[in-house]
Amino acid sequence: EPEVTQTPSHQVTQMGQEVILRCVPISNHLYFYWYRQILGQKVEFLVSFYNNEISEKSEIFDDQFSVERPDGSNFTLKIRSTKLEDSAMYFCASRAYQGMGSSYNEQFFGPGTRLTVL
Amino acid sequence: AQKITQTQPGMFVQEKEAVTLDCTYDTSDQSYGLFWYKQPSSGEMIFLIYQGSYDEQNATEGRYSLNFQKARKSANLVISASQLGDSAMYFCAMRSASGGSYIPTFGRGTSLIVHP
Numbered sequence: 001e002p003e004v005t006q007t008p009s010h011q012v013t014q015m016g017q018e019v020i021l022r023c024v025p026i027s028n029h030l031y032f033y034w035y036r037q038i039l040g041q042k043v044e045f046l047v048s049f050y051n052n053e054i055s056e057k058s059e060i061f062d063d064q065f066s067v068e069r070p071d072g073s074n075f076t077l078k079i080r081s082t083k084l085e086d087s088a089m090y091f092c093a094s095r096a097y098q099g100m101g102s103s104y105n106e107q108f109f110g111p112g113t114r115l116t117v118l
Numbered sequence: 119a120q121k122i123t124q125t126q127p128g129m130f131v132q133e134k135e136a137v138t139l140d141c142t143y144d145t146s147d148q149s150y151g152l153f154w155y156k157q158p159s160s161g162e163m164i165f166l167i168y169q170g171s172y173d174e175q176n177a178t179e180g181r182y183s184l185n186f187q188k189a190r191k192s193a194n195l196v197i198s199a200s201q202l203g204d205s206a207m208y209f210c211a212m213r214s215a216s217g218g219s220y221i222p223t224f225g226r227g228t229s230l231i232v233h234p
Contacts, residue, residue, distance in 0.1 A: 043155075043163070043209060043224040056221055089161055107222075109155075109163035 004093050004110035010118045012103065013082055021113045022079045023092030033107065034067065034073045034091040043091065049075065073107045082117045089114050120145040123214050124225035129199045131232050137184070139195040139228045140197065141210030146173075150214035152193040153222070157207040162165075167192060200232045 005024045013019050025032050034046040047057040049067055066078045075094075079086055093107040121144040131137040143152065154166040169177045169184045177184040185194040193212075197204055209230050215224040 041210075042226045043222075045221050048221070058221065069187055093163075106165050106168060107153075108165065111160075111162040114161070 001048030002108075004092055004094055004108050004112050006090075006110035008113060009111065010114045010116070012118065015084055015117055016081050018114065019079050019082055020114070021079075021092075022103050023075045023077070023110055024073050025075055025092065026096075026108055027073070029094035029096050029108070031055075031095045031097075032067075032069070033095075034077045035093065037089045037091065037108075037112075039088070046077070046090075078114075082115075084117050087115055087117045094115040119152075120147070120212055120214055120223050122212050122223050122225035124210055124228050125224075126136050126228045128229045128231070131197075131230065133232055133234050134199055135232065136196060136198045137200055139197070139208050139210075139230065141193045141195065143193060143210075143212050144215050145191075145212065147214035150212055151183065152186070153211040153216060154193075154195045155209045155211065155224075156204075157227070158205070167195070175211075176209060183218060197230075202232050202234065204232060204233070205232045214225070 007022045011019055013060055032049040035043050036046055039042045039105040045058050047061045047067055064080045068076050089112045091112045094111040095107045123142045126140055143206050150171045152169045156164045156166050167177050167179045167182045176186050181198045183196045185196055207227045207229045209227045210225040211222045
């Protein structure tokens with residue numbers, strides 16, 4: 001069964017360093033997402049991406065964040081200068097379609113990357 | 119603005135019993151979708167079930183069913199015949215087409231512990 005993969009599973013970095021989190025969405029999916037979950041808290045939407053551009057982004061997704069789909073398979077989240085409060089689990093998700101029909105709404109999540117900023 | 123409320127921070131259930139996890143939502147949109155996800159201790163998010171606001175029948179997926187009461191704005195998850203492997207965090211989420219936005223909103227989650 002196709003699945004979303006994410007690398008690395010755990011990233012430890014020093015405050016102020018740049019990190020790139022990588023995701024490989026399911027191959028025929030068109031919509032891609034990044035979410036963040038601070039330990040013990042709810043999942044928060046960061047950004048959605050379609051047709052090689054950002055469709056929507058939340059207030060969390062400030063100038064320190066960027067996303068890219070550098071080739072036909074990878075989808076990356078870059079944090080330019082990490083802060084302590086960026087420590088969280090980051091989930092990538094993908095979906096085949098965008099719409100309100102029941103067949104079109106399942107977002108497949110990756111296993112997550114746990115980012116620890118020291 | 120849309121909002122998801124999960125009032126049960128933790129639930130306990132005996133193996134093989136049924137359990138209901140509560141979820142209420144608030145939206146002014148007529149068209150929206152409701153989701154449940156399971157997050158085991160390993161951290162991944164697993165999609166369980168989806169209910170569309172215009173679906174007349176409650177969604178079911180195996181042992182999972184969604185008790186959708188539109189007038190009450192509730193979308194409770196019912197797990198029948200609980201198994202030890204059901205122990206996890208469960209998140210209710212909603213996505214509406216407000217102004218063309220498809221940003222989903224998640225609740226704070228309910229921790230379910232299934233004991234033998």
